[in-house]
Amino acid sequence: MKEHKNQEQKSKEEGSSEVSRRDFLNEVTGGALGIAAIGAGIVTVKYISPNVLFEPPPTFRVGPPENYPINSVTTITDQLTYLVRNPRGFYAETMICQHLGCITAWHPEANLIECPCHGSRYKRNGSIVRGPTVRPLPHFAIRLMPDGTLLIDKADIVPMSQILKV
Ligand code: FES
Numbered sequence: 001m002k003e004h005k006n007q008e009q010k011s012k013e014e015g016s017s018e019v020s021r022r023d024f025l026n027e028v029t030g031g032a033l034g035i036a037a038i039g040a041g042i043v044t045v046k047y048i049s050p051n052v053l054f055e056p057p058p059t060f061r062v063g064p065p066e067n068y069p070i071n072s073v074t075t076i077t078d079q080l081t082y083l084v085r086n087p088r089g090f091y092a093e094t095m096i097c098q099h100l101g102c103i104t105a106w107h108p109e110a111n112l113i114e115c116p117c118h119g120s121r122y123k124r125n126g127s128i129v130r131g132p133t134v135r136p137l138p139h140f141a142i143r144l145m146p147d148g149t150l151l152i153d154k155a156d157i158v159p160m161s162q163i164l165k166v
Pocket of ligand 1: 100101102118119131
């Protein structure tokens with residue numbers, strides 16, 4: 001009888017140890033599933049949220065025409081734009097080389113816009129002097145606003161022949 005009681009006690013202890021092992025495994029499994037769910041949630045949110053690049057607005061003002069002497073090329077670095085004034089008026093064009101996108105530089109001594117990457121050369125009006133580029137520099141729309149300032153719109157590409165007369 002005593003032996004039977006000991007056996008029962010032992011089996012109860014084993015049972016309780018089995019339950020605690022089960023609890024442990026349940027907790028480990030629950031934790032692993034929780035971590036997997038959090039990871040999947042992060043990936044899903046990243047996938048759903050748009051890959052938006054916040055850029056400055058395409059239009060910007062550059063002050064009154066009097067600020068720019070005739071036959072001048074002004075580099076507007078933060079907008080990657082050249083503003084050119086010739087005896088006929090104004091035009092604006094990109095500083096971005098049309099070969100592979102390097103930033104060009106105006107060289108007044110050579111009267112040329114030059115790309116430091118692969119040697120493309122442009123006249124001040126953006127037409128090609130030398131490749132490897134096969135495309136001239138695009139011109140942007142430019143307007144004289146009612147308040148007397150010039151406004152450049154980089155979203156509006158205009159023909160190279162278009163000049164703002166002021
Ligand atoms: S990027 Fe200007 S020449 Fe290649």
